[in-house]
Amino acid sequence: MAKLEEANNLNNAINKEVESLEVERLNHNFGFTQILKDINFSIKKGEVLSVVGPSGGGKTTLMHLCANLLDVEEGSIKNSFTSSAFAFQEARLLPWKNVIDNISLGLIAKGTKANIAKKMSEEIALKFGLEEEDFDKFPKDLSGGMKQRVSFARALVVEPSLLFLDEPFSALDIGLKMELQAHLIQMVKEKNLTILFITHDLMEAIRLSDKILLLEADPGHIIKEFTYDLAQESRDDKFVYNQTAKILQDETIINTFELQGIGFK
Ligand SMILES: Nc1ncnc2c1ncn2[C@@H]1O[C@H](COP(=O)(O)OP(=O)(O)O)[C@@H](O)[C@H]1O
Ligand SMILES: [Mg+2]
Known part of the structure; x- marks a missing residue:
């Protein structure tokens, strides 16, 4: 071993x-x-x-x-x-998913367990300046800056x-x-x-x-x-x-x- x-x-x-x-x-x-x-x-x-x-x-x-x-x-x-991972000029979030579900997309795609993906996404969301009260929000309720924070968190949470x-x-x-x-x-x-x-x-x-x-x-x-x-x-x-x-x-x-x-x- x-x-x-x-x-x-x-x-x-x-x-x-x-x-x-x-x-x-x-x-x-x-x-x-x-x-x-x-x-x-x-x-x-x-x-x-x-x-x-x-x-x-x-x-x-x-x-x-x-x-x-x-x-x-x-x-x-x-x-x-x-x-690899991407972040673009526009955040390109999925409108029907909330902040945490948007961030965890790549983790879930990689096969990370849902509860672990959620925890990792919450941690990185906080690191990127989002607050707990934002976690359940949908993209339509986020400012441009918040969307971009989510986009960065989503790209980096998978540690590309x-x-x-x-x-x-x-x-x-x-x-x-x-x-x-x-x-x-x-x-x-x-x-x-x-x-x-x-x-x-x-x-x-x-x-x-x-x-x-x-x-x-x-x-x-x-x-x-x-x-x-x-x-x-x-x-x-x-x-x-x-x-x-x-x-x-x-x-x-x-x-x-x-x-x-x-x-x-
Ligand atoms: N899918 C496409 N079909 C045809 N022309 C395109 C396409 N994508 C970009 N272009 C053209 O290619 C050139 C370079 O575009 P782009 O790579 O977006 O430049 P930049 O990112 O430096 O602004 C532009 O003239 C643009 O109009
Ligand atoms: Mg360009």
Whole structure:
């Protein structure tokens, strides 16, 4: 028994080592329009990688391809992460399920017993700033911010190895945005969570990422990458503002976001 356990642990350790997402020579068209062109990158376990670029540049399409929500037509995506979860800009909750039942969806799908799933969901709901009196509420009775808390709790309660985030903070006020970002940073540190983060917000990308890929539009392709070595939990506002100011001087950023002549130069 002890031997078996040892072997399992070793297996887990090896799996952790090799977990990665590798995107190679990826192209994507919708109809006759090329949306993505020659995309190459990889994400390793524990890494936060952001894809930043203007609206309509193909970021969501890229994420859908990586998350296997869309078929790869040209090039390859190899994903060896053992599990994944999503959170989107809209919370996408099931309207006929209450807060706790929405959060426990993934656990139930994984076969977790109902009473254990309920307990885990309640714990994470509290952690994400929901209150006991909210547990029985249905999505129609929740504010936008509360819905987004539920959406994050639902994605993270299953302890995914890889988390896909598509502009999850875009509709949130600054306080809630920073609170949820802090939760993510903590989970990256404590659980070695890996994140593919899609955003058009440079500042939030700088707060969260180990690496930022800049995606230029028409067709979407990576034109530059920025790497940040300082641990996320050590990045204060000053670091984020300074780095954002620095990046906004970058010629490639100015051109990609079409910032010429609007005061950043
Ligand atoms: N299912 C689809 N069919 C056709 N065109 C699409 C589809 N999804 C997205 N597009 C188009 O692809 C381009 C990139 O969209 P998207 O990946 O959503 O960009 P982003 O997330 O960067 O704003 C846009 O021009 C969009 O209209
Ligand atoms: Mg999008």
